[in-house]
Amino acid sequence: MSTLTPSKQPRRDAAENRIAILESARLLLNRDPEASLEAIAAGAGLSRRSIYGHFATRDELIGEIQTLGGQRVTAALAHIDHSDTRVAIALIGARLWSEVENVRVMAQLAVRGPQRQTFADALRPVREKLLSIVDRGIAARELRTDVAAETLASLIEGAALSVLDEAIRADLSNREGHRLVMLATLGTVGLSWHESNAVIKRHAELQFVEAPTGSGEREISSAEQPMSPAENPIGSEETT
Amino acid sequence: MSTLTPSKQPRRDAAENRIAILESARLLLNRDPEASLEAIAAGAGLSRRSIYGHFATRDELIGEIQTLGGQRVTAALAHIDHSDTRVAIALIGARLWSEVENVRVMAQLAVRGPQRQTFADALRPVREKLLSIVDRGIAARELRTDVAAETLASLIEGAALSVLDEAIRADLSNREGHRLVMLATLGTVGLSWHESNAVIKRHAELQFVEAPTGSGEREISSAEQPMSPAENPIGSEETT
DNA sequence: GATAACTTGCACAGTGGTGTGCAAGTTATT
DNA sequence: AATAACTTGCACACCACTGTGCAAGTTATC
Structure with a gap:
């Protein structure tokens, strides 16, 4: 490599x-x-x-970003599972926020550029996970039933991404970004804003936790952490 | 020119x-x-x-797209006013949908490219209009009060755009696109999905109307209409 | 402090894009 | 049918970027 x-x-x-x-x-x-x-x-x-x-080559560099970013994002969403799909969805939002930087490059490159297909592939597992949760949620009537599952999943993705964009653009605090992404995804999924806030308040795992390394607000979130080359690779793939 | x-x-x-x-x-x-x-x-x-x-030059071509697109979008949103800001917001969504093609280029070019500032300027009136409606809505407690007006306006914009993306990507019918954009904006603004549907049902102006020119679904929407060079220019600017 | 590992600057070839001039063709308009 | 309005192809200059070779420097490491 x-x-x-x-x-x-x-x-x-x-x-x-x-x-x-x-x-x-x-x-x-x-x-x-x-x-x-x-x-x-x-x-x-x-x-x-x-x-x-x-x-x-340039492509190799970009490819590296792809795999590294994909790993982090996938890892961030790995252990999400909650009986209440609304909580699961909010959690996904929150985790995405904790990996904003990576999520955004992936999304950016997944749309444009010659290898967008590869990037789309790298995001496949993430998308499938989301879709399965949405499926469950619709069946359980926890999520809105007026939009097809596949569409709803895409909308959630889009909503989350645009909030990430806005959060970065406006340089929101870490805590605010965390809150907004959850609110946006929950809103997309059909909850009123009161319900959304109630869900968030009710579940400890949705609470914002200060950065492990940091001191003040806005500190953590991979943005600041180095892109270490796959310390705990998912599908361990030693190259040398 | x-x-x-x-x-x-x-x-x-x-x-x-x-x-x-x-x-x-x-x-x-x-x-x-x-x-x-x-x-x-x-x-x-x-x-x-x-x-x-x-x-x-290339820039001149792009500039033309900018002014033309800006005119159409601005015109589409020109006469929106409703005492209920929720209806107004949904209407904005619907009108944006009727100009998908133009809206998307504008948005696309407003983010990237050297002249993104110019594009942002061209969209200023639209954004201000949205913001003023949001302001009113928050004051009237018709919209969620847990997000700052400026932020909320940006979120609405982002949500609408990502729905447009998705709608195009998945090649949704015109009617479905119309419905989705309204649902997405209303959801962003704090309504539950039941409330959103109720609002839409309740107001005649939010109903989908078949294309004026068209026969089947998916027909109208400026996408098919030619980009005639400013037939009814807003700030009439004869060049010759 | 010797050595191998790395970085740098420079020159060069190649690619793909913009913008221009011009001569020769095609087509609307009268 | 004549003419002016347009389109085309080609050649050219120019630019920004990628990728490579190489010789000379700098720096971690033993």
């Missing part, structure tokens, strides 16, 4: 740079999915040339 | 071609805001070279 010629372990600074590149790319590709390598390199404090020391 | 050297009136076929270019551009730029002139020309059944007979 990398391009250098390391006997076993890459040098420490090299490893850091690799991560810096990935983070810069994630950041810039969010705004412009066709951001140049020059720009990405600059964002990482490196020269364009040295990117090629880590990734053979 | 044009580039040819017409004494007074352009030739009939030339006028048609100009429109064909604009329509092709609107279509392609929806998918890819950086679609090439080559592609746009092909879509219009012309050669790239002849685009320059109608528009001096």
